[in-house]
Structure formats: structure tokens, C-alpha cells
Amino acid sequence: MAAKNNSSAERKARIEAMRRAERSRERRNRILTIGASVLIVAGLVVGGTVLVRSQSDDDSSTASDSTSTGKWETGSDGVKTWSTKLTQNHVTKTVKYPMEPPVGGDHDPVWQNCNGDVYDKAIKAENAVHSLEHGAVWVTYNSKASDADVKALAEKVKKTPYTLMSPVEGQKDPVMLSAWGHQRTVTSATDPNLDKFFETYVQGKQTPEPGAACTNGVS
Numbered sequence: 385m386a387a388k389n390n391s392s393a394e395r396k397a398r399i400e401a402m403r404r405a406e407r408s409r410e411r412r413n414r415i416l417t418i419g420a421s422v423l424i425v426a427g428l429v430v431g432g433t434v435l436v437r438s439q440s441d442d443d444s445s446t447a448s449d450s451t452s453t454g455k456w457e458t459g460s461d462g463v464k465t466w467s468t469k470l471t472q473n474h475v476t477k478t479v480k481y482p483m484e485p486p487v488g489g490d491h492d493p494v495w496q497n498c499n500g501d502v503y504d505k506a507i508k509a510e511n512a513v514h515s516l517e518h519g520a521v522w523v524t525y526n527s528k529a530s531d532a533d534v535k536a537l538a539e540k541v542k543k544t545p546y547t548l549m550s551p552v553e554g555q556k557d558p559v560m561l562s563a564w565g566h567q568r569t570v571t572s573a574t575d576p577n578l579d580k581f582f583e584t585y586v587q588g589k590q591t592p593e594p595g596a597a598c599t600n601g602v603s
Contacts, residue, residue, distance in 0.1 A: 454482070456567075462577065463568045470565055472517060472592060479510055485524050485552050486513050487562050496548060498522075498598040502538045503550035511602045515548055516564040518598055519591035521582055523549040529558040536573035546586045546598050564590050 454468030470488030479490050486509050495514035496507055512522050521544075523537055537559065541549040552560075557569040561578065563585035570578045587594055 456483070461580075463566055463581070466565045475510070479513075481509060481513075483567070484554050484556075485509065485522060485560060485562050485567070487567050488513060488516060488564050491517065492602075495596075495598070495601040497601045497603045498548040499545050500542045501548045501603070502541050503548070505550070506552065507548075507550045508602070512548065512550070515598065515601070516562065517592050518546070518596035519564070519587040519594050520546045520548055520598055521586050522562040523547065523559070524552040524555055524562065525549075525559050526551065526553050526555055526557075530572075533559060533573040537578075540573065540578070544582060544586065547582070561585075563588065564592060566590060 454466050454470075456464040457467050458464045466483070466487055471490050472488075473490040474493040475490045476492065479486075481489055490510075491513035492508065492510035493514075494511060495518055496511035498515040498518065498520035516522060523541055525534055525537065538549060541547045559570050559572065561568050561570060561581045563581070566585060568577065568581060570581075
């Protein structure tokens with residue numbers, strides 16, 4: 385009988401020890417769960433704050449371009465050069481450029497196709513600036529340009545890799561040529577300065593990313 389009592393007592397003791405261990409594990413799991421929940425909530429709060437700040441920073445940084453501190457310097461050949469270093473950040477919002485057409489600065493992550501591409505309608509400046517970064521020359525015109533010049537310019541562009549052409553109604557002169565950091569006006573499609581500009585700036589020394597693609601972008 386004594387042996388049975390001892391066996392029963394030992395079994396009860398083992399069961400009680402197991403229950404204590406189980407209760408201990410449950411308490412430990414609850415603590416871990418609560419702790420993890422607190423960390424998740426805290427992470428969400430911090431992440432949300434960072435996201436809001438990041439969005440706020442994006443709003444302020446992409447609404448304007450830091451190149452606005454520079455100015456044009458005109459050379460003896462009539463080519464204007466932007467006086468300060470142009471930024472090259474990729475942004476997804478509208479950039480307020482200090483010149484029109486723009487010749488550099490923050491721009492869209494995707495370039496405008498510039499393998500002799502001619503556009504009949506206005507294109508996004510942010511995409512075109514990316515093309516300039518790749519060494520393209522951007523030919524632009526407004527409604528003051530003659531139909532004959534527009535047609536002749538288009539034929540010239542179509543034959544020249546790393547060029548593109550589009551209307552920019554807000555520009556000062558009827559026909560303008562832009563490369564990264566450089567710009568000039570030409571009087572017509574037969575102006576000899578057109579060929580000189582192409583020879584100098586199509587994949588010229590000013591190119592930040594020489595040899596980068598002018599295809600598989602925005603068309």
C-alpha cells in the first residue's frame with residue numbers, strides 16, 4: 385500500500401511540475417507576444433513618420449531644381465553654358481527648371497527615346513533631360529518656326545542617332561538646340577550652327593553618361 389501511495393504521490397508531483405512548466409511557458413509566450421506587438425506598433429508608427437517625412441522631403445525637393453542658383457554664360461560662338469553643376473537625381477514628380485527648354489538637373493528615372501526620334505506633340509521635360517544626360521541633343525521649336533524649317537529639322541534629326549525633336553511652345557526663340565548644360569538658338573534649319581552643335585554635343589564631352597541607351601525608354 386505504501387508503494388502505491390508513493391507512486392501516486394510521485395505521479396501527482398510530476399503532473400504538477402509539468403503544469404507549472406506549462407504555465408511558465410504560457411506566461412513567457414504571452415510576454416513575447418505582447419513585446420512583439422509593441423515593437424510592431426512602434427515600427428509602424430516610426431515607419432509612418434519616416435514615410436511622411438520622406439514624402440514631404442520629396443515634395444519639397446522635386447518641386448524645384450537646385451540648378452536655379454546658376455546662370456547662363458554665353459561664349460563667343462553663341463553657345464550658352466550653365467554656370468553651375470547640374471544635379472542628376474532621379475525623381476518622379478514635376479521639376480521646376482530655371483531655363484526653358486531645360487538643359488539638365490533632376491529628371492525622371494526613364495529617358496525619352498532619342499535615337500533620331502521626332503515627336504509632333506510636347507513631351508515631358510523630365511524625360512528629355514534624362515536623354516540629355518545620355519548625350520543626346522534636343523531640337524525644339526515653337527509656333528513661330530516655319531513649317532519648312534520644322535520639316536527640314538525633322539529630316540535632320542531622323543538621320544542622327546542620339547537626337548530627338550519636339551515642340552516647346554514656351555521657349556523664347558523659334559528653334560533652339562539643347563545638350564546637357566549647353567544651349568543655343570539657330571535661325572533656321574539651314575543655319576550652319578546646327579551642324580556645328582550636333583558635331584560638338586551629340587555624345588560630346590559634356591555627356592555625364594556617355595554611351596547610355598537612347599532606346600527602350602519613353603516613346
